[in-house]
Amino acid sequence: MAQFRIRTSKNEVLSPNDMDKNDRKLLYDKCKNENVKLFCNCNRTCEYKVRNGTWAIYPCSQRKQADHEDWCPKSKVYLDKRAYNAGFLINDETGEVRVYLSEPLTYRNQNENELNRNRPNQKVPRNHERDGRRYPQHQQGEITISAMIKKMNMLTFKHVAFYKGNNETAYPNTSVMIKKMFWAEKRTRIGTKKKCIADFKRQDDGIEFVYKELAEIPSYSANDKITRLVIKEEKDGKAVTIPVYTQELIRALEEYENTYSTNDLSNRNIILAGFRDKYAMYNLRFLLVNDYGLFSESIYEVQMYNAVCEIINQHKFKEKGVVFYKPFEYGYGAYEDKYLEDGIIEFEGTNRKIVIEVYGRNDEDYLKRKSIKTQMLSKKDNIYIYIPWEAYNNEPLPYRKICVEIEKVLKEVMM
Ligand SMILES: [Zn+2]
Numbered sequence: 001m002a003q004f005r006i007r008t009s010k011n012e013v014l015s016p017n018d019m020d021k022n023d024r025k026l027l028y029d030k031c032k033n034e035n036v037k038l039f040c041n042c043n044r045t046c047e048y049k050v051r052n053g054t055w056a057i058y059p060c061s062q063r064k065q066a067d068h069e070d071w072c073p074k075s076k077v078y079l080d081k082r083a084y085n086a087g088f089l090i091n092d093e094t095g096e097v098r099v100y101l102s103e104p105l106t107y108r109n110q111n112e113n114e115l116n117r118n119r120p121n122q123k124v125p126r127n128h129e130r131d132g133r134r135y136p137q138h139q140q141g142e143i144t145i146s147a148m149i150k151k152m153n154m155l156t157f158k159h160v161a162f163y164k165g166n167n168e169t170a171y172p173n174t175s176v177m178i179k180k181m182f183w184a185e186k187r188t189r190i191g192t193k194k195k196c197i198a199d200f201k202r203q204d205d206g207i208e209f210v211y212k213e214l215a216e217i218p219s220y221s222a223n224d225k226i227t228r229l230v231i232k233e234e235k236d237g238k239a240v241t242i243p244v245y246t247q248e249l250i251r252a253l254e255e256y257e258n259t260y261s262t263n264d265l266s267n268r269n270i271i272l273a274g275f276r277d278k279y280a281m282y283n284l285r286f287l288l289v290n291d292y293g294l295f296s297e298s299i300y301e302v303q304m305y306n307a308v309c310e311i312i313n314q315h316k317f318k319e320k321g322v323v324f325y326k327p328f329e330y331g332y333g334a335y336e337d338k339y340l341e342d343g344i345i346e347f348e349g350t351n352r353k354i355v356i357e358v359y360g361r362n363d364e365d366y367l368k369r370k371s372i373k374t375q376m377l378s379k380k381d382n383i384y385i386y387i388p389w390e391a392y393n394n395e396p397l398p399y400r401k402i403c404v405e406i407e408k409v410l411k412e413v414m415m
Contacts, residue, residue, distance in 0.1 A: 005040075006039065006048055007041045009036055009037040009039070010034075010036055013041060013348070015162060016093065017095035017159075018095065018162070024055035027050050027057075028052065038050075038057070042068050042069040042072035042074070042075075043069060047059070047060040047061070056093050057093055059074070069351075071383075085330055086141045087101075087102070087141055088148065090155075096187050096189065097152075097189065099143065101143065101148065101190060101191065102143060103145060105190065105283070146255075149211070149273045149285055151328050152197075153184075153289070153293070153295040154294070155328065156184045157292075157295075158325040160177070161323045161325045162323055169318045169319050170316075171292040171309040171313055171324075173291060173292060174290075174292065175232065176293075177289075177293025178213055180293075185209055186198045206277055207277060209273075209275055210272065210274055213232040213233075214232070214270040214271065214286070215231055215232045220249065222246060222250060225245065225246060226245060226246060226279070227244055227246045228241035229241060229243075229244055231272070243276075243279065243280035243281065244284050245284075248284045253286070255286075265286065268299075269289045270289070271289055272285070272287075288302065290302045290305040291309070292309045301342065303391075304342070305343065307402065315406075317406060317410075321349060321413070322348075322406060323348075324343060324344070325343070327341050334353070334373075334384050335373060336376075338376070339372075341355045342358045343357075344356070347413055348413070349413045350412065352383060352409045353384055354384075354387055354409070355377060355384050357373060357387070358388075358389050359388060359389065359390050359392060360392055361392050370388075374386070387405060
């Protein structure tokens with residue numbers, strides 16, 4: 001799960017996803033004036049150039065595609081798996097994201113008159129034609145709104161993990177990460193829409209994206225049309241609230257309970273996310289995150305991700321080129337297109353990676369997956385260091401082991 005990166009002939013490593021037009025123009029000038037050449041970070045043969053005017057970073061020779069290493073996002077192995085990621089397609093050259101939803105963005109039964117007069121969205125068709133290709137199966141070509149929000153969360157976290165500007169050498173807390181989500185909202189577009197998610201305004205477009213930290217769900221009655229949820233933001237000394245359609249709140253709570261096997265939202269970091277219309281939120285989702293804003297699939301994942309972030313922050317590992325993130329794209333990770341790793345720790349200057357796995361349950365299905373994962377990794381032991389946590393066994397979190405393994409790889413890199 002590498003990020004597409006460019007290495008210059010002056011040995012600088014750049015991340016095109018994070019470069020804006022101005023950065024790209026500067027790079028173009030540098031290539032021209034200082035005779036700098038650009039290569040894919042995985043090797044010294046796949047050359048890239050900056051296109052004059054559009055400032056896109058493009059490969060010089062398609063023929064050389066085969067020269068990319070398998071783990072590189074430009075490799076054939078990865079490109080063959082693109083269909084799996086088609087619902088949330090990241091354009092490596094521009095960094096823009098195009099999302100194809102399996103459910104419409106329209107709201108349900110509220111404000112019928114408003115809705116008909118000023119319909120905010122066209123329905124997203126289940127099967128859509130794109131680039132002359134059809135994605136007949138919803139699993140492969142389209143994703144739910146929940147999945148989109150989770151992927152945007154993980155994309156933002158990954159961006160922050162790799163980002164080196166502004167002396168940002170530590171993983172920030174959830175409230176900062178919520179603001180950073182704007183970065184993903186600015187580059188994500190749904191279907192054929194020209195506007196990015198960040199630019200939807202409820203007055204003009206009828207919809208607006210919401211991504212806030214939940215403070216409290218007040219008591220409500222199912223008969224109330226709207227319930228106001230308290231968020232962790234203050235305005236003029238008062239807690240800010242967000243109106244949600246009560247029926248949608250009930251549905252979102254059920255979804256939360258099914259996902260996390262608990263209906264307890266207290267003492268946890270919960271994001272409320274989704275879309276709202278002029279009056280209230282519909283398409284509401286509750287997302288469990290760790291102390292650093294990273295989406296977590298269980299309370300065990302929260303603990304594990306907290307531990308990894310803490311370790312990296314305390315030892316200032318980010319300054320030494322250590323990057324931790326939660327993968328969300330299939331194709332070229334440790335388990336190819338079969339599974340995603342629960343967490344990856346990468347290192348600048350080496351292909352070595354630490355794979356974090358959190359085993360929170362011991363039902364049959366889970367154990368089978370665990371044995372396949374373990375087997376797949378053992379075949380690639382020159383690349384991956386496997387750190388599983390058998391949380392269901394009451395095994396203590398392997399805090400020390402994570403530290404030791406990171407330090408070991410850093411020593412290898414130094415040699
Ligand atoms: Zn490459």
